[in-house]
Amino acid sequence: xWIGYGEDAHRLEPGRKLMLGGVExxxxxxxxxxxxxxxxxxxxxxxxxxxxGAGDIGEVFPDTDPRxxxxxxxxxxxxxxxxxxxxxxxxxxxxxxxxxxVRAVVTxxxxxxxxxxxxxxxxxxxxxxxxxxxxxxxxxxSEGLAPDHVQARALVVLEEA
Ligand code: C5P
Ligand code: MG
Numbered sequence: 001x002w003i004g005y006g007e008d009a010h011r012l013e014p015g016r017k018l019m020l021g022g023v024e025x026x027x028x029x030x031x032x033x034x035x036x037x038x039x040x041x042x043x044x045x046x047x048x049x050x051x052x053g054a055g056d057i058g059e060v061f062p063d064t065d066p067r068x069x070x071x072x073x074x075x076x077x078x079x080x081x082x083x084x085x086x087x088x089x090x091x092x093x094x095x096x097x098x099x100x101x102v103r104a105v106v107t108x109x110x111x112x113x114x115x116x117x118x119x120x121x122x123x124x125x126x127x128x129x130x131x132x133x134x135x136x137x138x139x140x141x142s143e144g145l146a147p148d149h150v151q152a153r154a155l156v157v158l159e160e161a
Contacts, residue, residue: 002097002158004051008042009151020106020113020150021120021137022074022127027111031150034063038073040106040137043152044124045073045080047102051158052084052095077127085161097158099128102135104154109147113139 012018016030019038031037045057054060060083061068061076085096102124106113113120117139121132128135142149 001100001160002051002095004047004049004156004158005154006043006046006048006050006056006156007151007153008039008046009149010037010039012148012150018150019073020108020116020152021104022123023116023119025111025113025116035068035070035076036072037150039150039152040104040120040154041073041077041124041127043154044102044104044128044156045077047154047156048077048080048084048099048158051156052097054083074127081128084158095158096161098161099130099156100134100159101157102128102130102154103156104136104152105138105140107140107142107146107149107151107153109141109144 010031010033012029013032014029018025018027018030019036021040049056061071117137120137121135124135125132
């Protein structure tokens, strides 16, 4: 078993979509980003890369590369999962594994995310090939310390493929 940890943050701007865990959240502001700015899926993807010792998403999918311009969080996570060992026979690194558990925290002052918790858990579980019970997502405000940002942190447990 390997543990991985990842983080992501985006500035919030008016007129942008707010995507978290593959779920669109009704909000007057959203993430300023080249991609869909899904900080939660980005943090989970970084955690998966961290678990297998494969760098981070900025390195694997540089936003200077036109192939990755506007890459949606869901596709990015799917590509990372494949790279991490969804296909063990094609894995060239000493560590290849399948995600078994996801534990995440999103820090955002508003809007309230709790009404979207189950939708996020289901979508993340679906993407990772897990049951929703294997995915937890907690929410925190920054208590006004970072009112213009969304931040996500994620732990994953991978099991050897
Ligand atoms: O950060 P704080 O402890 O004040 O959060 C209080 C509650 O509000 C928590 O139960 C959390 O799940 C919820 N929350 C939320 N959406 C946010 C931030 C916090 O539903 N954006
Ligand atoms: Mg991001």
